[in-house]
Amino acid sequence: MRRIIAYLVRFAVILVGYVVGSLAASAFLNALFLGYFGYPLEPGHPTIAPALYFSVPFVALFVAYFAFMPAAVVILIAEVLGRRDWLFYALGGAVIALVFLGFVHSVGDADFDVTATNASLAVIGAGMVGGIFYWLSAGRWAGSWRREALPDLEA
Structure with a gap:
């Protein structure tokens, strides 16, 4: 029973990490495109924050x-291999x-294709940022469900 709970907890951590990585990639894309169009990312700017x-x-x-x-x-490969380094997740x-x-x-x-080099590099950079933030929130403990023996204790 403890093993099943460990699997469920790890699955929940993976989902939270995926949400964090998606939000980080989105924030990176937003910051890049706002800077590209000339809007300053100042903390006191009245229109940028909302x-x-x-x-x-x-x-x-x-x-x-x-x-x-x-x-x-990528997450399945990382969990099975127990990869815990940030570079694996950034490259992933x-x-x-x-x-x-x-x-x-x-x-x-043609309207959906990303053909501009700047946009393609922004998407790749966003993927790397998302991977690093996934590592920060969930990837540092990849494969932990396999390493520790969790015996089922019958009381």
Whole structure:
């Protein structure tokens, strides 16, 4: 019974880490595009903060949606291999972003394709930031469910 609870707790930690990674990637994309369009990211700016309160979670929904399947593969590999280093998750986030860019290119919709080099690099950078924030919240304990023996104690 304790083993099942350990699995469920690890699954919950993975889900929370995925949400944190998606929000971090979204915040990174928002900061890059606001800077690109000339809006300063000042703490006292009256219009930027309310816009980010809506924009970051909204864009995070799309980030989480499009990155789910490749991220599930990377997370599964990390859990099985017990990878706990930040570089694995940063490079895994870059791979997830590359899979997304390949997907949007293969769809064939010209309006959906990311063709600008700056935008492609922003997406790859966002994937790396999301991977690092996943590592900060959940990846540092990857494979912990396999390492420690949790005997079932019958009372």
